[in-house]
Amino acid sequence: MDRWKCPYCPWVQHSKRSPDLKRHIETHIRPPPGETEKANWVCCGVPVGVAEGMGVPKEMREMPPLEYQGMRFVGGCEKVFSRKDALARHLRQREGACFGDSRAPYLLGNKTGAA
Numbered sequence: 185m186d187r188w189k190c191p192y193c194p195w196v197q198h199s200k201r202s203p204d205l206k207r208h209i210e211t212h213i214r215p216p217p218g219e220t221e222k223a224n225w226v227c228c229g230v231p232v233g234v235a236e237g238m239g240v241p242k243e244m245r246e247m248p249p250l251e252y253q254g255m256r257f258v259g260g261c262e263k264v265f266s267r268k269d270a271l272a273r274h275l276r277q278r279e280g281a282c283f284g285d286s287r288a289p290y291l292l293g294n295k296t297g298a299a
Contacts (some may be wrong), residue, residue, distance in 0.1 A: 229258050
């Protein structure tokens with residue numbers, strides 16, 4: 185078996201860089217929607233207690249909060265990402281619709297040092 189071939193699909197890592205192959209494989213094994221607690225990078229919003237100060241609209245603050253890493257959040261869409269930079273891009277592109285910070289200490293990926 186080719187050690188540079190993804191075990192989940194036909195994709196082959198041609199540059200022979202194991203970090204690239206690892207990131208690709210993570211796209212197949214990330215938690216499904218609704219299981220955000222296990223996700224390294226999730227658009228979870230901001231903690232309920234700081235939502236108003238962070239500009240989260242009132243209608244979003246009144247929605248049921250998302251439980252993530254033992255905290256309650258509002259202002260996120262709950263989409264899961266395999267990489268930190270993908271979450272950061274999502275937050276930039278959805279400014280005003282999704283709130284948060286990819287560098288936030290409450291994200292599991294930042295707690296564990298994931299890429």
